Amino acid sequence: MSLALLGLTAIMVLTSLSVLSNMIKEKLGSLRDPLQVWEVLHAVDILPMRLRAWIFSAIVGFANPYARTINFRITELRKGKACGAMKETKEISNPYRCVHAAALITFGETVGSLALFTLLGKSDRAILTNISAEYVKVSRGLLTASSIVTPIKDREATEVVTHVLIKNASFETVSKLTLTWKVDLKDTF
Structure with missing residues (x-):
């Protein structure tokens, strides 16, 4: 893989993660509705399913710190x-x-x-x-x-x-x- 292609891929990934991060921050105020956060995460097709589950579980851990144990x-x-x-x-x-x-x-x-x-x-x-x-x-x-x-x-x-x-x-x-x-x-x- 060329260095230019690698750089372009990194920029795309960082941009996507930034968009995802902003979407999640926007929805975190409504963590009383976990389904809404779940659906936002699952609307981002570029993330593998396992990563979506990991991110959602991490969000649940932030809302309920004891669950992180x-x-x-x-x-x-x-x-x-x-x-x-x-x-x-x-x-x-x-x-x-x-x-x-x-x-x-x-x-x-x-x-x-x-x-x-x-x-x-x-x-x-x-x-x-x-x-x-x-x-x-x-x-x-x-x-x-x-x-x-x-x-x-x-x-x-x-x-x-x-x-x-x-x-x-x-x-x-x-x-x-x-x-x-x-x-x-x-x-x-």
């Missing part, structure tokens, strides 16, 4: 649905060489909250009041979490319960989480 990727986000992946590492393992319960809960809470937040309006609020975790099987290797939340039909609701399933690479359920949220629904649909 685990190495996760959000792999899918739609209205009422979120999925993610987390690989077992030494940092999140317990002395028994499996994923620590706190890492599983952090992973599940992150995925579950994204699924719920996609259904909330800009003025709506939700705060987690209870987490219940059932550990079904020892968790090792690559783990996936998914949460599907049905639309909130009762705008007078003050509590919403959501569920997260965490599975291993063999698609066996390793943990089930139940998240209870106190909600303040102000937006009208």
Whole structure:
């Protein structure tokens, strides 16, 4: 590759990243709507899909610093649905060489909250009041979490319960989480 072509490619990449950075900064003010940030990232076709997932997960980590303690990727986000992946590492393992319960809960809470937040309006609020975790099987290797939340039909609701399933690479359920949220629904649909 010639030096001129390499320079031109570098300029194109830097320009694209600058445009992407400005788009993300513009949308970060509305991180209450994670779906909007997800869609902005996925509208940039020059970025590989894995990089888009990494960038979105980093943004989630900025919004929720505790989520940065685990190495996760959000792999899918739609209205009422979120999925993610987390690989077992030494940092999140317990002395028994499996994923620590706190890492599983952090992973599940992150995925579950994204699924719920996609259904909330800009003025709506939700705060987690209870987490219940059932550990079904020892968790090792690559783990996936998914949460599907049905639309909130009762705008007078003050509590919403959501569920997260965490599975291993063999698609066996390793943990089930139940998240209870106190909600303040102000937006009208």
